[in-house]
């Protein structure tokens with residue numbers, strides 16, 4: 168009996184302390200990644216995240232993307248939402264008309280196979296942050312808004 172309490176007490180104290188810390192500590196700054204970014208008009212039906220096909224991308228307005236390793240993390244990133252902002256036109260860094268101010272949230276539904284790191288936005292998402300008629304790619308910054316749920320993730324129900 169007594170030895171049980173000796174074991175339990177430190178655990179209870181630790182849980183209480185970390186809970187208080189969780190409430191008071193400021194949210195950690197998101198990790199910002201820089202990545203070469205292209206666009207695609209793929210329908211994203213059969214992807215690395217949807218091996219059996221899904222209309223999730225279409226139903227969500229195609230604000231989706233494929234991402235390379237290491238972020239893809241063997242599928243762990245599937246279903247994660249990232250916030251993407253255009254930084255510069257990679258081929259014409261002097262052209263400040265390529266990037267459009269603001270950012271876009273996209274859901275990761277595929278892996279991009281370009282040399283990593285890479286990000287392949289659907290055109291619907293790409294044209295929110297950059298003009299379409301670039302010949303190459305843009306450099307963008309992204310951070311994670313919500314984590315992925317893996318390859319077996321269930322797409323959120325559409326309204």
Ligand SMILES: *[C@@H]1O[C@H](CO)[C@@H](O)[C@H](O)[C@H]1NC(C)=O
Pocket residue numbers: 201202203257283284
């Ligand atoms: C983007 O691509 C260029 C040219 O291929 C390369 O030099 C650069 O390191 C890449 N940047 C990133 C962040 O991958």
Ligand SMILES: *[C@@H]1O[C@H](CO)[C@@H](O)[C@H](O)[C@H]1NC(C)=O
Pocket residue numbers: 222225226
């Ligand atoms: C994609 O969505 C559009 C409407 O936004 C619809 O007309 C089209 O049939 C859909 N395609 C697929 C493959 O679901």
Ligand SMILES: *[C@@H]1O[C@H](CO)[C@@H](O)[C@H](O)[C@H]1NC(C)=O
Pocket residue numbers: 241242318
């Ligand atoms: C990647 O995930 C697959 C299952 O989806 C698993 O079989 C494989 O072992 C994983 N590879 C690594 C390196 O984690």
Ligand SMILES: *[C@@H]1O[C@H](CO)[C@@H](O)[C@H](O)[C@H]1NC(C)=O
Pocket residue numbers: 263264
């Ligand atoms: C973009 O570049 C042009 C020419 O170099 C310059 O006149 C203009 O002020 C720049 N615009 C912004 C928003 O930086």
Ligand SMILES: *[C@@H]1O[C@H](CO)[C@@H](O)[C@H](O)[C@H]1NC(C)=O
Pocket residue numbers: 250270271272312
């Ligand atoms: C991205 O999602 C976050 C969390 O839902 C939200 O606060 C933010 O306004 C969104 N950003 C854009 C550009 O939609």
Ligand SMILES: *[C@@H]1O[C@H](CO)[C@@H](O)[C@H](O)[C@H]1NC(C)=O
Pocket residue numbers: 298299300
């Ligand atoms: C496309 O490129 C041309 C010249 O290269 C430029 O004049 C035009 O403004 C661009 N259009 C868009 C939407 O970026």
